[in-house]
Amino acid sequence: MKASEINNNPLTKAWEKRFSQLTVEKQQRILELEKKTVSEYQLNVIKRTRSYPEVGDIFDINPKDDVIYQGLVINNHIDNLYGKDLIIVIIFNNNEDIREKMKRKISGNDLLLPPCLIGKEYWTRGFFHTIRHMELKIDIESYGFYRLGDGLYYLEKSLEE
Numbered sequence: 549m550k551a552s553e554i555n556n557n558p559l560t561k562a563w564e565k566r567f568s569q570l571t572v573e574k575q576q577r578i579l580e581l582e583k584k585t586v587s588e589y590q591l592n593v594i595k596r597t598r599s600y601p602e603v604g605d606i607f608d609i610n611p612k613d614d615v616i617y618q619g620l621v622i623n624n625h626i627d628n629l630y631g632k633d634l635i636i637v638i639i640f641n642n643n644e645d646i647r648e649k650m651k652r653k654i655s656g657n658d659l660l661l662p663p664c665l666i667g668k669e670y671w672t673r674g675f676f677h678t679i680r681h682m683e684l685k686i687d688i689e690s691y692g693f694y695r696l697g698d699g700l701y702y703l704e705k706s707l708e709e
């Protein structure tokens with residue numbers, strides 16, 4: 549892939565825009581992270597579990613000391629070219645009641661991380677800990693992923709093998 553194609557990556561452009569809107573202090577903290585090794589910013593273990601996350605599970609993550617973020621499982625048991633039995637989660641940027649957020653439309657500003665495709669290892673290793681469950685109805689056609697290799701967006705279903 550050419551450098552010009554990477555520079556035209558819409559995800560990179562969106563990240564740069566979001567980064568530029570942060571306060572100088574937050575920008576500096578993010579830049580400091582880039583200098584650290586993975587072991588220096590690894591998520592803290594909360595509690596390991598073998599149970600497979602279900603759609604609608606609300607979970608905690610603990611990236612540092614007493615900082616807690618919450619996330620939501622929006623789909624599970626996904627088999628596609630990236631792997632088998634994967635899970636799609638979103639991570640919220642504050643601890644406002646997720647059930648209240650789901651009643652209104654969630655915007656990009658509500659999210660620390662947009663929909664991410666992950667494995668269940670985050671639970672089995674204890675980095676994510678399910679705290680409660682809510683009934684969830686979400687249109688899985690309403691989100692997708694950008695694939696850098698061919699520069700196209702794909703709906704979750706179109707990534708199937």
